[in-house]
Amino acid sequence: MATQVASTTQRPVRIGTRKSMLARVQTDIVCKELRKAWPDRQYEIHAMSTMGDNNQTTALHEFNAKALWTHELEALLENGDLDLIVHSLKDMPTQLPPSMSIGCIFPREDPRDALVVKPTFPYKSLAQLPEGSVIGTSSVRRSAQLKRLYPTLKFADVRGNVGTRLAKLDNPEGEYTALILAAAGLSRLGMSDRITSYLDKATGGILHAVGQGALGIEVRSDDEDVKKLLSAVGCEWTTRACLAERSLMRTLEGGCSVPIGVETEWVRKNGSEFTETLIMRALVVSLDGQRHVETEMQRRITSREEADEFGWDVARKLVELGAESILHDINLNRKIIEEQGDA
């Protein structure tokens, strides 16, 4: 070891991630692309468990869940122990500290949500589930949209990483009939065969989370070296679509705890080639699924700034349609929960 000569005098690129299997698989994707683009650099992967991984009991929506996943890794990035962090974009707060930025966004996996039915049941879709079936999901975005469409289903929290959740579903004594999970996570883990059906606006009737299926790379805003490395590996189509989604969410001040669903789609020419026209479908729904507003808009997007502006305009449209009063009630509800928590 001592005689091994480093191929470069530059310091290694230190990549931070969480410890879950999904986080590691996603980090390997990023590391592999960086090696391909910059073979002369060295890369180190540091996987850490975070507070979000360790705390499985407190309901996710009771505090700022996004900050929970990212805070500890961000502190290491800030002080230089890490050079970049690989996140599921959906878990990244829409507002980063000024010293941090998104260096790039990687190509998106299937962004849809998926229904995963317990293997001992024959049901092939949500519509086939009997009255009172228990759906495991901790996402109010998923449960609120589904309550609206399938009022006879029941919803229960399910925590832990993807593997843990599937084990809870498969447990013969378990309470869940089915789970809702991101198709992207299952696919990256090589478990797409667990998907019973896909849920999107056209088929399952629900819209996915902002940034779902994409990987966001967080860097120090002033680190030109790492930003240059990342400029060779991102995907500009995914970046613009996701920046528009994040701008929508930021404008509506939604976090994990606010049921905002979205779908973005680049209009294709001749069935395949992307054009610069982006379609966005977006929705805000009350926690009980009783009230909702939704819209669909499309616009030509030629820069990240235009993407940002588009998201803002779609949010304004939702507000015009009445999103404000739904969001107001949700925030009120959250405040009451927090006050009870203090007591």
Ligand SMILES: NCc1[nH]cc(CCC(=O)O)c1CC(=O)O
């Ligand atoms: N909140 C957990 C989380 N964060 C990212 C993914 C899946 C991968 C992705 O959406 O990019 C998941 C699991 C899930 O929602 O099923």
